[in-house]
Amino acid sequence: MSSLTESRSVTGRQGGRRMPRLFGEVGPALPAFLLIVFFFVAPVVALLLRSVLEPVPGLQNYETLLGSATYIGVFANTFIVSTVVTAAALAIGFPVAWALVVMPMTWSRIVFAILILSMWTNLLARTYAWMVLLQRTGLINKMLMAVGLTDEPLTLVNNLTGVTIGMTYIMLPFVILPLYGVISNIDKAVLRAAALCGANRWQALTRVLLPLAAPGMAAGGLMVFVMSLGYFVTPALLGGTSNMMLAELIAQLVQSLTDWGLGSAAAFVLLLSTLVLYGLMLKFFGTSRLGGQ
Amino acid sequence: MLLDFDRLGWWRWALGGFTAAVAAFLLLPIVFIAALSFGSSQWLIFPPPSWTTRWYSELFADQRWLDAALNSLKIGLVVTVLSVVIGLAASFALVRGRFRGRETLKALFLTPMILPVVVLAVALYAFFLRLGINGTMTGFVIAHLLVALPFSILALTTALEGFDKSIEDAAILCGASPFEAKMRVTLPGISAGLFSAAIFSFLTSWDEVVLAIFMASPTLQTLPVRIWSTLRQDLTPVVASVSTLLVLVTIVLMLLVALIRKGLSKP
Numbered sequence: 360m361s362s363l364t365e366s367r368s369v370t371g372r373q374g375g376r377r378m379p380r381l382f383g384e385v386g387p388a389l390p391a392f393l394l395i396v397f398f399f400v401a402p403v404v405a406l407l408l409r410s411v412l413e414p415v416p417g418l419q420n421y422e423t424l425l426g427s428a429t430y431i432g433v434f435a436n437t438f439i440v441s442t443v444v445t446a447a448a449l450a451i452g453f454p455v456a457w458a459l460v461v462m463p464m465t466w467s468r469i470v471f472a473i474l475i476l477s478m479w480t481n482l483l484a485r486t487y488a489w490m491v492l493l494q495r496t497g498l499i500n501k502m503l504m505a506v507g508l509t510d511e512p513l514t515l516v517n518n519l520t521g522v523t524i525g526m527t528y529i530m531l532p533f534v535i536l537p538l539y540g541v542i543s544n545i546d547k548a549v550l551r552a553a554a555l556c557g558a559n560r561w562q563a564l565t566r567v568l569l570p571l572a573a574p575g576m577a578a579g580g581l582m583v584f585v586m587s588l589g590y591f592v593t594p595a596l597l598g599g600t601s602n603m604m605l606a607e608l609i610a611q612l613v614q615s616l617t618d619w620g621l622g623s624a625a626a627f628v629l630l631l632s633t634l635v636l637y638g639l640m641l642k643f644f645g646t647s648r649l650g651g652q
Numbered sequence: 653m654l655l656d657f658d659r660l661g662w663w664r665w666a667l668g669g670f671t672a673a674v675a676a677f678l679l680l681p682i683v684f685i686a687a688l689s690f691g692s693s694q695w696l697i698f699p700p701p702s703w704t705t706r707w708y709s710e711l712f713a714d715q716r717w718l719d720a721a722l723n724s725l726k727i728g729l730v731v732t733v734l735s736v737v738i739g740l741a742a743s744f745a746l747v748r749g750r751f752r753g754r755e756t757l758k759a760l761f762l763t764p765m766i767l768p769v770v771v772l773a774v775a776l777y778a779f780f781l782r783l784g785i786n787g788t789m790t791g792f793v794i795a796h797l798l799v800a801l802p803f804s805i806l807a808l809t810t811a812l813e814g815f816d817k818s819i820e821d822a823a824i825l826c827g828a829s830p831f832e833a834k835m836r837v838t839l840p841g842i843s844a845g846l847f848s849a850a851i852f853s854f855l856t857s858w859d860e861v862v863l864a865i866f867m868a869s870p871t872l873q874t875l876p877v878r879i880w881s882t883l884r885q886d887l888t889p890v891v892a893s894v895s896t897l898l899v900l901v902t903i904v905l906m907l908l909v910a911l912i913r914k915g916l917s918k919p
Binding site for chain 2: 381384385386387388389390391392394395398399401402403405406409451454455457458459460461462463466469470473474475476477479480481482483484485486487488489490491492494496497498501528531532542545547550551554560563564567568585588589590591592596606609610613614619622623626629630633637
């Protein structure tokens, strides 16, 4: 089969039987396709079905989820943390991405190495570090007290502050790397032209550079927001039991309470929000930015 | 002006200083953990009163940590092989195939990477409970393979797109069978992509936490699951020593990727 395909592509002849050719070309994707359909699509669809079938058919799981103050609180926590993390990551990430574009090579290489290292270091290792750094007797509190910013240790962990700090740390590379790509594609001549036309640095920044980088900021920001919505490990370890986020709620409903109906409904809410936001992203920015590692 | 380093004026110092601070912020937890793992304080006081290798001895004396690491290694290696083989076949179809829905198929293959992993974890957990493979090696391998495969497919489609197919065709014209041509011409040609695919697949499996928490049983745990359950109880310095070793593994693998890309991209 594959020899037919190959010899034809070498000699450039066209036509012949369509089915064998098609099989020769699609066939190699079959194992991956079966794996994804059987162990990804099917289980996810089955889970979603449980949300409307258990314990009895109907939408009562969604009613419970959207009608109780506890669950609304979880949605609110998730939304607020994701928004703050996205804003912080963009505010910190933009100057860094910009600096990476203009910096001398030697320096930018070092910063890139640190970014990649931090991104690929085990998530639990990084979260553990923040658990220790942020505790009441931790290094951050000691430093804050030493410089006189606070008189007594602040509660920085087991609450949403800790989650926000830890998640901003984790999300930074995901903003900086795509933004770097966008800014390095901006034509330097445009900014020189702004200077020639009499713009000062501040005007050049706010009226030329930022607007030109805006699509990258929007795409990177949306990606971080979506990732934050479904984050599990960091909120579970740095957050407290009283202010949960959505992913933890799903895990708890399913694992500890074995309430599959409600857990599946919560999972579906998360899945749907993610898909809608990715859909928006695809619509506005095309496929090229998606899946960029 | 703003994109010319020489013409930034004093802004360059502000920008440079800020970037240095962010780089330090990114590096802080990693360096901190390494220092902490040699500190003598049980309560993680920093700077520690004195230095010790006690936590490493405790770690290596505990069979449960060693078993967990061994499980992670086994699962990681099986996942790496499967991910590269299945990913390579799929990438050939995605790059060389001329069929309708190719883009959709690629998007489908990459979805497990972008969807919230907790949804996949819960869905697989339910499914595996039915199949009776929860808490088994097979369960772990399938779950990790699902999230490793997208990385492999990304690396291998990129590599194949950059490989000139006429070289493979030339080998066939010179009498090689199509299979032989692929094995002896194309695969060596994309070896950098194959290595990246393997290393990223391994790292993805090795570091996977969320899926692993749901797949684990009391008798079968991976290293991240063991760290997770330890952290839920207390912040023992032993975790600092495991974390430091994990950071070392990451650095070695990342250096390997950099070296391979450098060495093999030269013709």
